[in-house]
Amino acid sequence: MTGLARTPIDDVTLRLADTAAWLTTPLMPEDYLTLINPLWSSRELRGRVEAVHPETKDVASLVIRPGRSWSTHRAGQFIRVGVDIDGVRHWRTYSLSSAPERGDGRVTITVKSVPGGVVSTHLVHRTTPGTIVGLTRPEGGFVLPEPVPSRLLFVTAGSGITPVMAMLRSLARPGEMPDVIVLHSAPTREEVIFGPELRTLAGRFPHLLLHEQHTRSSGRLNLSQLPDLCPDWPERHVWACGPTGMLREAETYWREAGIADRLRMEHFRPAVTTSAAGGGGHVRFLVSGREADADGATPLLVVGENAGVLMPSGCRMGICYRCTGRLRSGRVRDLRTGREYGEEGELIQTCVSAADGNVEIEL
Amino acid sequence: MKTISEAEIEEFGRELDKIRDDVIASRGEDDARYIRRVIAVQRALEVSGRALLFASVLPPAWLAGTAALATAKILENMEIGHNVLHGQWDWMRDPAIHSSTWEWDLVSPARHWKYTHNYLHHKWTNVLGKDRDIGFVLLRLSPEQPWHPYYLGQPLYNAILAPFFEWGVALHDLEVERLRGGDKSWAEVFAQVREILRKAGRQAVKDYVAFPLLAGPLFLPVLIGNFTANMTRNVWAHTVIFCGHFPDEAATFTEEQVEGETRGEWYLRQLLGSCNLTGGSLFHIMAGNLSYQIEHHLFPDLPSNRYAEVAPRVRALCERFGLPYNTGSLLRQTARVWKRVFRLALPTPTPKSRAGCPTPALTQAA
Structure with a gap:
């Protein structure tokens, strides 16, 4: 509950639960209440x-x-x-x-x-x-700043529209909208997620400009079209969300324009290359006492889960660092880059690391 | 019983592996629903039992309350606790029903028990000098254990152990006999004792202070009801567990016999050292499915609700390979356990290789 102030009611509830725990030990009162x-x-x-x-x-x-x-x-x-x-x-x-x-x-x-x-x-x-x-509680820094900038640009593709939809819905709440341009790509008009709602919003707010790129008929959105679609793009704060390829292009485009700090991105899937696979090996999970054989392409997170270990996990794509475990011996391979790494005592990301030889990990 | 060759033992092992793989491949939603339902029923029974005890001005309410609470405690300990701590439900990845987070309603901390039970007992089943569950270090249950006048009193020790079985288990987990050889330090034992006292203290406060106090004028009936429920659970657990390994036909082994054991031989030892109990499905649930002791020892981490369905396959395999499949009613097996307790209280010659026990390399079941 990071950043949340505890109210007096929470304190009373906690104290009550502590007292009631004497009646439910070794369980907690909620072990009974959650059945209701x-x-x-x-x-x-x-x-x-x-x-x-x-x-x-x-x-x-x-x-x-x-x-x-x-x-x-x-x-x-x-x-x-x-x-x-x-x-x-x-x-x-x-x-x-x-x-x-x-x-x-x-x-x-x-x-x-x-x-x-x-x-x-x-x-x-x-x-x-x-x-x-x-x-889990909400997290992530792909959000609108306070106060909201007066001119915004959203570049999205496929299901990359979902976090942006939350922003658009939020922006539309007061009944007025800042100057917003949405460049969204989808295979066809029918496959535009939230298509009707986006179009309604664009009809309601004169400052909301929606450009739908239907890639099956018109091809992929090329960033060289950007000055035509959005002449003031360098002055806009940008939120981009979509496939890795699109994000990489955007990153390059804004970096070369010297305004990389205007671009915020949300990744959806890890860029795992199959050629990054290592040799695999026998994995020992030291805390839980489980063991399993792993191939060189399966993340240690999945190996552990399949072996019945309660593995901590998060984004499953190597960005949130919630899945880390301390390496005790062996080497692992980063499935995104193919890089072999791992020193004794190093915290490794199990969601993007596979065994490269025998591995012992403190999980 | 016919002789079984080394090749046949390995074939027997492969067949068992196949049964195991079949169950693992078909584990799913129905199993998850089963364990969650057992847990819900157990908790509802516990709450009802305690509520009824609060109404125990009426004697039938006391009786019903005590019975419900005892039943809940038996379920909690056997079908739920024992099996969850074996990791039988870890595959669900539910942190609330997981061997690494579970704690049970017994005085012994789950962590201690997991070591002595899951590791020492299940790996070294019925191996003298390794499996500390043979007579729980308290009794002489194998003629290979040298006799001592101390054992003359063992029928009495066992009768006392039964109602206080949870304390027996807690002390057993301390492994105090390892102090003598210096395998274990006093500091380790003290640390463990502190953990047991902390756990046992909370357990005692719950059943013998908190609930009786809440009942006000019914302090005594509630206390007696809780005590009776705990004792009933202890006697029941003691009875079922002793029937699993110590009826007369269960075999014991020596360390030399199990040296360099293959997977097939390990399976064979688990089979020969375990005995099943017959009964209806409710009986099996109340016994934590330890009535399928053979299946449990062959596959300690498969969900307990599946033992019933694999039992006929295991039995058919035993028939095919001419191996014994020990089973009997609770009454018959309990009688056999006590027969053994009484007989081995007296000095008996230490046999080199007991009848009913395989020859040294475990290559044949005599």
Whole structure:
């Protein structure tokens, strides 16, 4: 609960729970109370899916009511969602697509089901209202500053629109809108996530300019078109979210213009190269006492999870450092770069590191 | 019993591996729902039991409350605690039902028990000098253990151990006998004792102070109800656990016999050292499925609700390889345990290789 002030009511609740724990030891009172309502848990933040709205044929928005210890997010932030599939809990990161000012105590995430994606497919096609999911509190620095700049530019592609949608919804709340340009790419008009809502917003606010790039018919958006689409681009604060290739291009473009500090980016997927795979080996998880054989292409995080270790995890793409574990022996390989690394005692990111030979890790 | 060759033992092991793989491949939502339901039922029973005890001005309420609480404590200890601590549910990746976070309603801290039970007992099952669960260091349950006049009193020790079994387990986990050889230091033992006292203290405050005080004028009936529930759980756990390894037909082994043991031989030893109990499905749940002791020892980390379905396959394998599959009713097996307790209280000649026990290299089951 970082940054949140504890209220006197919280203090009383805590003291009550401490006292009641004498009656429930070795369990906690909430181990009984959560059987009545799973959202009452204070140890584990949970949410109840209250509705699932299809957005396009493979995208759906899940309306979630978070439990007590939720803290209000800032538009653009992400959360981690834990969902039980075939009895096994899986965690994934999703941007919140609802505005923090929504006001009904509910939030939404918008998920695109990717081919072969166990979790995304489950969330989009097989999740029903009433499902309980694990949640983490919102985090991430891909947000609007206070005060909001007067001229903004959003460059998005595919499901990269989700955090930007939260920002647009938030910006639209007061009934007026700063000068905003949205350059969004999607394969077709039908596949534009939030297409109708974006178009409605653009119709309502004269200062909101929406450019849809339908890549199947018109090809990919080339940044050389930028001066035409948005002549004052160097003066705008930019938020970009989409596939790695697009972000890399944007980074280069703004860096070469000497205004890299105007560009904020949100990555969605790690850039893992299969050629980065190492040799694999036997992995010993020292704290949990588990062991497993790992190939050179599977992240140690996945190896541990499959071996039944309660692995700490986060973004699963090498940016949040929540999954780190201390290496006791052996070498690992960074699946993004292929670089072999790892000294004894070094904290390694298990979500993007695979075994390169036998490995011992303190997890 | 016919002789079993080394090749057959390995074939037996491969067949068991196949059973194990089948269960792992089919673990899923139904299993997850099962354990969550057992936990919910157990907690509801516990709450109802304690509520009924608060109404124990009426004697039937006292009886019902005590029975509900005892049942809840048995479930908590056996079908839930024991099996969760084995890591049987770790695959769900639910931190609330995980061997690394679970703590049970017993005086012994789960951490200590996981070492002596999961490691020492399950790895070294029925190996003399290694498996400290043979007679729990207190009793002589194998003729290979040298006799001493101390053992004359063992029927009495065992009768006292049963109702205080949770304390027996806590002290057992201390491994004080390792102090003599210098394998364990006094400092380690003291640290463990402190942990046990902290845990046991909270347990005692809950059952013998906090709830009785809350009941006000019903202080005594509640205290007696809680005490009775704890004792009932202890006697039940003691009975089921002793039936798992110490009826007369269960074999014991020496360290030389298990040296350089293969996977197939390990499986064989688990089979020969364990005994099942027969009964209905409710009985199996109340026994924490330790009534499928053979299956539990072959596959200690498979979810307990699946032992019933693999048991016929294991049994068929035993028939195919001409191996014994020890099983009997609770009554019959308990009688056999006590027979052994009484018989070995008296000096018996130490046999070189006992009948019912395989020959040294474990290559044949005599």
